[in-house]
Amino acid sequence: MLDDVYNSRLLALAADIPRLGRLADAQGSARAHSRLCGSTVTVDVKLRDRRIVDFAHDVKACALGQASSSLMARHAIGATLEDVAAMHAAVRAMLKEGAPAPSGRFADFAVLEPVRDYRARHASTLLTFEATEAAMRDALAKAGSEPEAATPAGA
Numbered sequence: 445m446l447d448d449v450y451n452s453r454l455l456a457l458a459a460d461i462p463r464l465g466r467l468a469d470a471q472g473s474a475r476a477h478s479r480l481c482g483s484t485v486t487v488d489v490k491l492r493d494r495r496i497v498d499f500a501h502d503v504k505a506c507a508l509g510q511a512s513s514s515l516m517a518r519h520a521i522g523a524t525l526e527d528v529a530a531m532h533a534a535v536r537a538m539l540k541e542g543a544p545a546p547s548g549r550f551a552d553f554a555v556l557e558p559v560r561d562y563r564a565r566h567a568s569t570l571l572t573f574e575a576t577e578a579a580m581r582d583a584l585a586k587a588g589s590e591p592e593a594a595t596p597a598g599a
Contacts, residue, residue: 448558449565450507457555458510463517467500472583476575478567483509487575489520491583496520501575508559509568515552516572525580532573539566 470488477484483505490498499520503513512535520528531550537543538557545554559565 449562451555451558453555454511454558455507457514458507461501461503461510461514461517463500463520464503465500466502467498470500470579470583471586472579472581474575474578474582476571476578478509478571480564480567481506481509483568483571485509485513485571485575487572487579489576489579489583491580491587494524494584494589496523496580499576501572503572505571506565506568508556508565509571512553512556512569513572515555516576519550519552520576525577525584528573528576528580532570532577535573536566536570539569 466486467488467490469490471490473486473488475484475486485505486502488500489496499517501513501517503510505513519531527549531546531553534543534546534550535553535556538545539560542560545551545557547554556569559569
């Protein structure tokens with residue numbers, strides 16, 4: 445039921461998105477857009493030792509994209525590209541393949557599990573991962589550092 449998707453926890457996350465805006469001194473930036481729903485997420489990052497030390501995002505998305513972005517902002521600091529790619533893969537598998545909800549460091553993303561039954565909502569929910577991975581790859585490329593193997597966006 446759609447009420448399960450738009451539960452109070454998810455709506456609270458969508459209403460309280462930390463780290464909104466853009467970083468004037470970003471090392472990497474990327475934008476992800478869903479043609480299906482029109483949602484857009486733009487992410488800026490600063491890295492040190494391949495880890496996010498500063499993160500900001502401009503979120504123009506539905507409540508699901510906002511909630512997912514809110515969670516990303518709460519968990520981005522300290523994450524490596526490999527961490528973000530693994531989380532992207534776990535959430536994508538949860539939504540598209542019926543895999544279990546993420547656990548460990550990113551267990552909070554389990555709140556997105558009810559989205560599984562609404563395929564049209566998957567794209568906006570996954571935008572934050574795509575933009576964050578791409579922003580990190582951008583920062584690493586500009587620094588002349590090759591990203592380690594990571595799950596390609598949309599895989």
